[in-house]
Amino acid sequence: MKQPTVSVVIPVYNGARFVSGIVDCLDGQTMKAFEAVFVNDGSTDGTKDVLDSLTQEHHSFSIKVIHQKNGGVSAARNAGLNASIGDFICFIDVDDAISSDYLETLYQTLQASDVRIAVGNITRNRQDLQPAEAEVREYSSVEFLREFLYRGIRFSVCACMFSAECFRESGLRFPEGFRYSEDVYLLWQLFALENRIAEVNRTLYYYYDNPTSAMNSGLDLKRMDAILLMKRLESILAESSPEFSPEFDRYAVARHHWSILWQAALRLPKYKMFREYCSHFEMKAELKKLLDYPEKRISLSSALYTVSPRLYYYLLRLYMRLKK
C-alpha cells in the first residue's frame, strides 16, 4: 500500500534568511513521509540560490522548488498547491515555526475523527510549541463556522491540514491580488463545504510577528481588501450555508472593521491621523452592529467608539501601555 503523504506548501518572498530555520523545523518532524514545496515568489534577496541549494542537500523529506514571477502570497500558495502530490496539504510560512509533532498531530486528528480538515492552534510565543496532551473536539459545519466567527483569531490556514480532495472537488484556490484576509476568505469557503471538522487543542504553529514588516508597513488602505472579501462571502455563504448565513451577515464585516480600528488606534501616533484613516470606512455604522457581540472586549470597545472616537483612541493607547 502506498504510504499517505502530506505536501507542505511554503511560499517565500524575500525570506532567504528564514529558510534554514524552517528547514530545521521540517527536519525535526516526527512524521517523515512528506514533501516540502517551496515557492519562490519572485524574491530579490537571494532566496533563489538558497532554495536551489536545498535540493542538493540530504533531508529525510523530499523537496520541490518552484520559482515564479512575483504574484503575491495567494498566487504562490496556489502554485505550490497545484504542484503538490500529497493526499493531504498544509500551508506554512517561511518566517514562522512549527512544533515537531505538527504534521503527526494534524494527520492523526484527521484519521481518528475521519474528517477532511483538522485544525490546530497558533501562538505568538515560541515557548508554547512544547509537546503536550492533545484533545480533539469535533464540530458540525455550523458549529465550526460559529467558532470561526467568534474566535476567528485563533485559527489560521497555517495551522490546518486539508485532505487534497477539499481542493480537488471544489476547485477552490486562494484569491489572488488581495493583500489582507485572502487566507480567511478561502477558509470560510472550505469550512462551509464540510459536514464535520476536527479541532485539536494543541499549539502547533508559531506565528512570528516580523518586526521589520510591522515597523515598515504602515496602515494602508489595502486593508479594505478584508472588507471587500467579507462582503463577497456573504453571498457565497448564503448559498453554501444558509443556516449560518444570517449570523455571518450580522457580524463578519463589522468584526473586520473592529480589527482595523484597533490596529489603527495602536499604530497611528496622532489622533488626527487616526480620525483621517477611519474616515475611509463606515466605522460607526459597522461598530454599532457589535454592541451585542458575545465577546465583552469587542462589544464594550465598540460601544466606547460609538460614544466617542477620541476617548476610544486615548483609552486604548493607555490600556496597551499599561499592559506592556
Place this chain on the structure above:
Amino acid sequence: MKTIAFYLPQFHAIPENDAWWGEGFTEWVNVKKACPLYEGHYQPRVPLNGNYYNLLDPEVLRWQAKLAREYGVYGFCFYHYWFDGHMLLEKPMELLLREKDIDLPFCVCWANEPWTKAWVSKHDNILIAQRYGDQKEWTEHFNYFLPFFKDPRYIKNNGKPLVILYRPDLIECLNDMLDCWENLAKENGFPGLEFGYQQIHFDLQKNKDDSRFSYNIEYQPNYANHDLTQGKLSLLRKVKRWLVPKLQKIGINIEQVRAQGLIKRDYDQVWNAVLARNPSSEKSVPGAFVDWDNTPRRQERGSVFVGATPEKFERYMTEQIKRARDVYHQDMLFLFAWNEWAEGGYMEPDEKYGFSYLEALRNALIANHEFPTDFKQQ
C-alpha cells in the same frame, strides 16, 4: 534573545585623563589619530556625520537607547571603574539613572583591573592601583550600586540584579566580598544578586571557585583568540601567562613584554572559533563580537582582524543567536561592543558602513524569531 552590548563610557573628559593624557582627552582622541598600517586597513574609523559625541549630554544617551531598541540590542553593560571609593568615568551611567525616560535596560561590569597605560604605552605604568578592602569598603561599594539596582531598567533575573566582574581572579577576597554583597542585596529587599564573570583569566584557573557565579560569560573575541592559540604558545608565553596575573596581584604589571609587530588575524577564522565553542557548563553564556582593531590605541603593537563585513557579521550572528538558545540554553548573549571605537568593536553607525551592522544584528535576531518582543510596541 537579550543581546547585551558592552558599553564604554570614556567619551567625555575627566580630570584624571586630562592630567595623564593631556587636556580634553577622550577615547575619540585615539580614534581620530589612527592611521592605516597596511594597504586596505580601515582606519581611521569615523562615526557617521562626524558624530564624536560627548557622553555628558543626555541627548546622546537618548539617541543611543533609541538606536539600540530600534535594532534589537536589548541593553547596555556599562563598564564601571571603582578603585577603593575613587571612581572614573562614572558620569554617563549616573546620567542614565537620572534621566528616567531613557528607556533601555542596563547593567554594570566592574572593570576591576588596575588603571594603567596598558593600551597606549610600552610600559604599563599603573595610574591607579586596585584595593579591595574589607566589609566597610564592600558595603560602601554596594551602597553606590544600590540606586542603580533599584531602577526598574536595571537588568535583573527573577528580581536579582545582574552584576558582572571583569576579572575575579584579581580579587583575593572574592567570595567574602560577593557574599557580603549578596547579604546586603537581601537586606535591601532583593532576592539576591546574579554574578557573572567576563574575562578568560578566571575561567582558565584550574582550581577556580566560581560557586558564587551564575554566569560564565564567554567574552569574545578573547575566548576565540585563546582557542586559536591554545597549544601553540611558546614556553616563554606560557611562563608569562602564569607569571603576569601573579605579579598583577602584587601591583606589578608586565603585560607588555612583547616584541612582535602588528598581529593580523582572519575575521572568519576567529568567528569560526567562536562558533566551534561549546558550553563548558550550564553557566556558560555565549559571546559575540562585531570586529576587532585596537591599532588606534596601540598602533603597530596592536592587532587587527582582516575581512569583516556586515554581511559576514549577520551570518555569524544568526548562527550564534541560534546556538545561544539551542546549545547554551540561555536567553542572553554578550556582544563586544556597543561603542569600543578604539578597538574596532562598535555597533554605532560609521561613515563606511552606515547602519549596516545594526541592520545585520536586527536581521540575525529576526531570522531566529528572537527580536526582543517588548520593543515592538514602540
